[in-house]
Amino acid sequence: MKNKSVVPFMLLVGGAIAYGLSVIFKRFPTMPPAASAEAAFVDSAWHGLLVVEGAVYAMVMAFLLYCVFAFRARSRDEQGDKFDHSRGHFVEVAWIAGSIALTLALAALGTHELRRLISNPEADIDIEVRAQQFSWEFYYPRFKQFGAKLFLEKGKRHRIILTSKDVVHAFWVPEFRIKQDAVPGKAIPMIITPTKTGEFTMMCNQLCGWGHTDMLATVEVLEHEQFEQALNSEF
Amino acid sequence: MTDLIFGLVSGVGAFVLGSAVLGRLLGPQAAAVLSYLASLLIFLAVVGGAKALRSYARGAHPEEKHGLARYFSFDVDHKVVGIQYTAAALIVFLVGGLMALIMRLELARHGLQFLSPQQYNSIMTMHGISMVIVALIATAGGLGNFVVPLQLGARDMAFPRMNALSFWLLPPAVLLLLAAPLSGGLDFGWTAYAPLSTQGSTVGKIYFFLAFITAGFSSIFSGVNFLATALTMRARGMSWTRIPAFTWSVISAAIIQIMGTSVVAASLIMVIFDRILHTSFFNPELGGNALLYQHLFWYYSHPAVYIMILPAFGAILEIIPVYARKPLFAYKLVIASFLAITALSFVVWAHHMFTSGMWMLLKLPFMINTELISIPTGVVFLAVMGTLWRARMRLDSPMLWALAMTANFLIGGLTGIPLADAPTDLHLHDTWFIVAHFHFTIMGGAVFGFFAGFHHWFPKMTGRRLNEALAKTQCALMFVGFNAVFIPLFWLGSHGMRRHVADFPAWMDPVQTFASAAALLVAASVVLFIFNVIRSLRTGENAGDNPWEAITLEWKAPSPPPHGNFKTPPVVDRDPYDYGVASKA
Numbered sequence: 153m154k155n156k157s158v159v160p161f162m163l164l165v166g167g168a169i170a171y172g173l174s175v176i177f178k179r180f181p182t183m184p185p186a187a188s189a190e191a192a193f194v195d196s197a198w199h200g201l202l203v204v205e206g207a208v209y210a211m212v213m214a215f216l217l218y219c220v221f222a223f224r225a226r227s228r229d230e231q232g233d234k235f236d237h238s239r240g241h242f243v244e245v246a247w248i249a250g251s252i253a254l255t256l257a258l259a260a261l262g263t264h265e266l267r268r269l270i271s272n273p274e275a276d277i278d279i280e281v282r283a284q285q286f287s288w289e290f291y292y293p294r295f296k297q298f299g300a301k302l303f304l305e306k307g308k309r310h311r312i313i314l315t316s317k318d319v320v321h322a323f324w325v326p327e328f329r330i331k332q333d334a335v336p337g338k339a340i341p342m343i344i345t346p347t348k349t350g351e352f353t354m355m356c357n358q359l360c361g362w363g364h365t366d367m368l369a370t371v372e373v374l375e376h377e378q379f380e381q382a383l384n385s386e387f
Numbered sequence: 388m389t390d391l392i393f394g395l396v397s398g399v400g401a402f403v404l405g406s407a408v409l410g411r412l413l414g415p416q417a418a419a420v421l422s423y424l425a426s427l428l429i430f431l432a433v434v435g436g437a438k439a440l441r442s443y444a445r446g447a448h449p450e451e452k453h454g455l456a457r458y459f460s461f462d463v464d465h466k467v468v469g470i471q472y473t474a475a476a477l478i479v480f481l482v483g484g485l486m487a488l489i490m491r492l493e494l495a496r497h498g499l500q501f502l503s504p505q506q507y508n509s510i511m512t513m514h515g516i517s518m519v520i521v522a523l524i525a526t527a528g529g530l531g532n533f534v535v536p537l538q539l540g541a542r543d544m545a546f547p548r549m550n551a552l553s554f555w556l557l558p559p560a561v562l563l564l565l566a567a568p569l570s571g572g573l574d575f576g577w578t579a580y581a582p583l584s585t586q587g588s589t590v591g592k593i594y595f596f597l598a599f600i601t602a603g604f605s606s607i608f609s610g611v612n613f614l615a616t617a618l619t620m621r622a623r624g625m626s627w628t629r630i631p632a633f634t635w636s637v638i639s640a641a642i643i644q645i646m647g648t649s650v651v652a653a654s655l656i657m658v659i660f661d662r663i664l665h666t667s668f669f670n671p672e673l674g675g676n677a678l679l680y681q682h683l684f685w686y687y688s689h690p691a692v693y694i695m696i697l698p699a700f701g702a703i704l705e706i707i708p709v710y711a712r713k714p715l716f717a718y719k720l721v722i723a724s725f726l727a728i729t730a731l732s733f734v735v736w737a738h739h740m741f742t743s744g745m746w747m748l749l750k751l752p753f754m755i756n757t758e759l760i761s762i763p764t765g766v767v768f769l770a771v772m773g774t775l776w777r778a779r780m781r782l783d784s785p786m787l788w789a790l791a792m793t794a795n796f797l798i799g800g801l802t803g804i805p806l807a808d809a810p811t812d813l814h815l816h817d818t819w820f821i822v823a824h825f826h827f828t829i830m831g832g833a834v835f836g837f838f839a840g841f842h843h844w845f846p847k848m849t850g851r852r853l854n855e856a857l858a859k860t861q862c863a864l865m866f867v868g869f870n871a872v873f874i875p876l877f878w879l880g881s882h883g884m885r886r887h888v889a890d891f892p893a894w895m896d897p898v899q900t901f902a903s904a905a906a907l908l909v910a911a912s913v914v915l916f917i918f919n920v921i922r923s924l925r926t927g928e929n930a931g932d933n934p935w936e937a938i939t940l941e942w943k944a945p946s947p948p949p950h951g952n953f954k955t956p957p958v959v960d961r962d963p964y965d966y967g968v969a970s971k972a
Binding site: 194204212215240243330 | 711747
């Protein structure tokens with residue numbers, strides 16, 4: 153294989169693998185099925201990054217494997233080629249420029265998605281989620297009562313206010329994607345807009361002691377009428 | 388050797404006696420702190436610190452020792468200290484590895500197999516802190532102490548007695564750490580977040596913090612020593628741009644050790660104070676702030692991972708030119724990137740805290756800085772790729788380890804991107820995606836880099852060759868096994884597998900069982916390694932001075948080098964990577 157053909161070879165291999173990965177990931181999802189509006193921001197950044205990571209991985213591995221097979225010493229006396237300084241500097245500058253460009257593009261993507269996630273603090277429904285070692289309590293201000301389950305209404309923006317009685321815990325439903333720590337001494341809001349009805353498991357996601365493994369709770373997302381019904385019968 | 392025995396007996400004795408006597412007056416935790424401080428000083432004095440201080444005060448040279456017993460004594464020769472560090476790192480690696488095997492056995496299926504949640508938490512905490520210690524000391528402390536003065540053309544380190552002190556701080560720390568889970572258990576992981584870590588009154592938790600702080604002091608003294616040696620003891624002709632990449636990487640790591648460690652020590656001392664003096668640094672009910680711990684902890688612990696990886700980068704960039712028979716590509720850019728990584732490493736810490744509840748706009752600068760640090764990190768790959776291009780590769784075991792490290796760190800580094808990106812991190816934080824990411828960078832990168840350096844410098848350190856066939860088999864087995872364990876964990880993490888838990892939903896079973904089986908391959912490779920080292924130490928082939936035909940100064944000294952390293956101080960007249968270029972001599 154001619155030396156000059158390595159770069160187009162890498163681009164071809166990289167592009168093919170990136171395309172192949174995107175097909176594979178559609179068939180074997182890398183994330184649980186999204187069930188919140190916020191998941192869209194996370195997933196679009198995630199899939200974009202996966203493509204970039206996959207392509208870079210494929211191109212670098214292709215190059216390394218090519219080198220290992222093409223540039224082996226045939227005897228212990230062989231020395232490598234004295235490399236050409238001028239071309240070397242060009243490669244260094246090009247590499248740095250390329251990595252700066254790629255990094256800035258990724259930073260722009262991340263900033264864009266982050267702003268979309270944190271820009272809107274408005275909500276339709278307020279719920280207080282109180283964490284303690286090792287259980288959750290859900291306080292509904294509308295009813296001024298505690299519930300055992302977290303009831304959410306599909307399509308509505310919920311402001312979940314996280315507090316903790318003792319140590320740092322965290323609220324996480326993988327299908328909703330974003331998680332938030334519950335810190336003692338603070339009341340931290342997060343916005344969740346469920347987009348699918350169903351039952352989900354919420355898990356404590358910050359090591360909080362011996363009972364961390366089983367600190368789980370059930371989340372039920374319901375359509376409007378069932379939501380009202382469920383809350384009224386609960387309280 | 389007798390000093391060590393007396394030191395251990397008097398140190399442990401003082402600790403037990405102090406804990407028993409003071410325990411009644413002050414409570415077990417405060418008693419543990421005071422007893423440990425006293426016993427540590429007693430141990431250090433008896434093992435050789437007192438003799439060293441006396442000789443220093445008199446202006447006398449430290450005693451030169453001979454024979455195997457010096458490895459069990461307060462010997463100030465940097466080569467002895469380097470081997471002591473390497474042996475200690477390998478022992479702690481075996482301990483941490485055993486913990487990992489136990490964890491993987493428990494995690495092979497959902498439900499609790501044979502551990503209670505408390506036992507799992509303790510074992511997991513011990514695994515974490517052991518491996519963090521190994522990653523910090525193995526390459527920089529072990530290989531670095533041996534190799535750096537030789538590469539600089541120096542007779543020893545700038546402060547030989549302090550060097551021995553750095554090492555001897557570690558055995559008491561490790562002993563105390565081993566006692567910690569047996570004295571009430573550890574439920575907080577190696578990151579020991581407050582206020583969880585300020586809770587409860589069992590004394591083992593205090594041991595954890597005391598051991599961590601001790602290791603921190605060891606690290607600071609070591610860093611000062613490396614920096615002073617590089618600044619003042621270079622051979623004639625060795626300009627800053629002729630210092631080999633490995634030494635540059637250890638210098639960079641030393642800067643981080645000096646600048647960062649005291650901050651985490653402060654946070655751990657604050658935890659100890661909250662526990663025994665009932666201060667309220669981290670207690671919000673009395674005016675404290677739980678997030679303060681996280682900021683102080685991660686301010687060091689993120690740069691700490693660069694202490695772990697920079698010497699590994701240095702090792703493979705040292706190795707690849709030798710076995711490719713070509714100069715290191717972009718060598719000056721590599722030096723610049725090591726320094727850039729060092730500087731940038733201090734402004735990225737809160738990417739560990741995107742979900743912590745800190746001020747939400749802080750997410751932005753930390754995300755950007757974390758993404759920026761990928762630029763100098765990428766230069767390492769440029770150097771590897773550029774050096775391999777049109778090389779004449781000898782696929783000896785150090786080269787294979789270096790290539791394996793590169794492949795692993797490629798995955799480790801690339802999977803850091805969705806973690807730097809705050810929106811995706813909001814999902815991935817505290818899941819096994821993170822666990823897989825840091826195992827790829829720390830184990831796949833730093834530990835594989837250590838094995839690369841170990842196989843490369845073993846002939847110089849011992850005068851013998853390791854068996855190449857065994858070494859290559861070990862490399863292949865560890866590479867395949869390691870990747871098989873950790874690649875599936877990325878997938879598990881993004882699908883909801885949390886960190887620090889002993890149980891998981893049943894649908895994860897096939898993947899978990901597979902990972903546990905693959906872990907046995909890694910264990911087998913470690914057994915092969917131990918066998919190779921022990922056999923080679925006893926009956927290995929004689930290495931000669933320069934079995935790899937390398938150019939850097941350490942290969943000009945005998946294998947192993949005598950006290951003082953070089954008969955006459957070497958003079959440097961060529962760049963360190965002039966392979967394939969005629970010597971100017």
